[in-house]
Amino acid sequence: MSVSTHLPLEEVEKAVISVEKLSEKHGYKLPANVSAEDLIKYFEAETPYTDISSTEVLKEPLLVVHELVELSEAKKYLKYIKTL
Numbered sequence: 001m002s003v004s005t006h007l008p009l010e011e012v013e014k015a016v017i018s019v020e021k022l023s024e025k026h027g028y029k030l031p032a033n034v035s036a037e038d039l040i041k042y043f044e045a046e047t048p049y050t051d052i053s054s055t056e057v058l059k060e061p062l063l064v065v066h067e068l069v070e071l072s073e074a075k076k077y078l079k080y081i082k083t084l
Contacts, residue, residue, distance in 0.1 A: 012039055012058070016035070016036050016064075018061065032075035032076040032079065033072075042067065
C-alpha cells in the first residue's frame with residue numbers, strides 16, 4: 001500500500017544529511033548514495049502491506065537510518081545486477 005507523503009523536500013534533505021553524519025560518526029558509510037528525492041520516491045512506492053507514514057518515519061531518526069540503509073543496499077544490488 002502506498003502512502004502519499006507530500007513531504008517538504010527540505011525536511012527530507014535535513015533528515016538524510018543528519019543520518020549520514022550520524023552513521024559516519026559511528027564508522028558506517030552507506031554503500032550507495034541516497035538523495036532526498038530517492039527517499040521520497042521510496043516512501044511513495046507501492047508495497048503489499050500497510051506501512052507507517054513517511055511523516056512518522058521522519059520523526060524517529062532510527063527509522064530514517066533503517067530506511068536509508070535499506071534503500072542504499074537496494075541501489076547497490078541493482079547496480080550490481082545491471083552489470084550481469
